[in-house]
Amino acid sequence: MIESQTTEFKQIWKDEYLKTVCAFANTDGGVLYVGFDDFGNIVGIENSKKLIETLPNKINNRLGIIVDIILKEQAKKNYLEIVIKKTYAPISYNGKFYLRSGSNTIELNGSNLTNFLLKKYGKTWDDIPEEKFTLDEIDLETIEKFKKLSKDRVPDIEKEDNIEQLLRKLNLYDGNYLKRAAILLFAKNPQKYYIQSHSKIGKFLNDTEIQSSDIVEGNLLNQVDKIMDILRLKYLKAYISYEGMHRRERLEYPFEALREAVINALIHRDYTNTSNLQIKVFENKLIMYNGATLSTEVPIDKFDKPHQSKPFNPTMANIFYKCGYIENWGRGTNNIIKQCLDYDLPKPKFEYEWTALVTTFFKADQKTDQKTDQKTDQKSTKEQILEILEINDKMTRESLAEKIGVSSSAIKQHIAKLQSEGRLKRVGGRKEGSWKVLNTKE
Template structure:
């Protein structure tokens, strides 16, 4: 186990840290059982750091030796028996050689219960017991609404054109009903949520908050307002398969009406189709259908936001989402993949495909945010949609730019000739000019509207 030596100044800094959703500190005198409440809360929420050896007033209260922390370690290891969701670091104060313990807890895949048998969650600087364990399981994706049944006649699902066409093309040896029953999409003569979303012609009749809402805001503001709406929001309904296709087509159409700067002037924005497709597909198939909200796609002048109800499930975070795999709605994911020209043909690789497509065109990578109640993926355009516009954006904040600065800005350390072409295109477009009396390798550039530079 790693030991980190920390100075008195570092100890004082730790003592000044404010407790919150991702940080807590405890006295060395805390009972090991109580310690597991905080660890449970971090694991069941979004993870966090816990330091043992700092009093409530921020003063240091280290243990005389490492062995004095054995009880705390044993209690925590009972909570995290395999060591995959919790890391420990001894902290040795160089001023008095006493020891504290840094416990780094990751967001856990399963629900973690403290030694008192209760599960806790982190709310602000508090670790609170969970009153509704079923709701927490739904939030973490351990259980899913997709297996729940809906109170309408299963025959409506059996005779749906979606189910009939699917049976003809995918399972031609059987009628829809026996296949739907075999896949547990009809249970006790009632259709399930997954069956309804996949095969009902209009699932929104029975699941009102399963639509996709599309908005066009004529602004780049952080939030759109009613005043900036270009028109009333568009509601895209139907089964998931049809929703994906309609939503992608309409989103691309809306985006391509927005002009952006090109070296030769203004032109329509063009995203890789797979980026929009994969992000919208992910929003629909991995959303939490127990949350009473629709998927929202907002097209702004400088970005597209795709908001999916429910936080990231299990151990998935915004930082590890491209590497980890977890499906909140495995039935929907599996069966949608059986459709002809399935929208999720590369199961588990959707977001990776979206990110890679943006990189190939030198576009800014999408941004993923977990708000706790929804997941928002932001696809940027305009200002950062091309190397030329990045240079212009840089010059809006800085007086001048040279070739080496532009190479660093665009992460192209060896592309000196390419950078010169960008400068030449921007000069032709009337956006920048060379700073007088600068030339060759010392050439600098500025916006045309910039003040004269000595």
């Protein structure tokens, strides 16, 4: 046997081990063996019969729980097996709360303690009522915006003119008081109650030198649009191309992937954390830092795989779903990855450090050209397309993508640019037609 989240070894009994019993009860239950060394080797105990008599009452009196204590023998040595079941009410020892994390017993404090207590009572942070907040502080323009956005998924909501009834239908009331979710989603000034609920955007020359910055305040439904507008208009480059008379604008990163990441960050933020959403834009990458507490059911290594939806703030997530901002299928991170790969960009990186989820978007993969319209030492993707089509004018997009090593959607975008530049022409239909290279020099 080895020590784990549900197993602990002690050579002798000490009353301070009551915090280990407390931690087992607050987590998944477990077994505390008394009479073993740290490596799981039996050493035996001398006062086993006395402990059998005294420990049940001591644990019950100090922790308020009943455990099973079994006297066992192995190699002519006695030991105790203390079996602790998981409790559904929070258990404290000397006024402090403990959990098991791996083979360690840790004391809870701050936001971790708050979230633990809420979870034990079947509540989440955004579902708690805020007695000081009044209906007069609701932003009516945001309400109207929500009604228009949600008419497809909640058709009747558009006809509801009574604001209180509308918010009650959205489960944003607890008795006579509005919930925290209502403040963050619809308040005129949610930062009055939760100052950390604003977001920051900055342009960085390096890790320490900042060129410009913006602070985005207001409710979350409006923050989404504000953040995306600021990124698009001020912080990200856009490459312009033309398809005939139609102007095409392509951002450095896929707009929908960034928007999905921003929405996910606002929904899954741990608002007991005093940090805010921070978006750092560098020359070669974009990083989002978001204070969060990850679900044990969806660890960071599952973000790039299909997984269930486990929003940290489910009440707020339900509103974002109703207005069409998200899907309740746990596909957010998968969509972000797919959109970046389809954009011919590297797979984003998801990391968890210092109680923050860090999402990093990268520019062009080092294995491909940095920019399709920039001359490099290697031949650009566009030049490779022209050379291949000169030899085989019936090559499909899929075949070009496989030969050059980029995505099919990237080939489509490059071909559109070549056509708008007058360097490539399609002769005939999609199935029977062919390509005609008009000019092979940039």
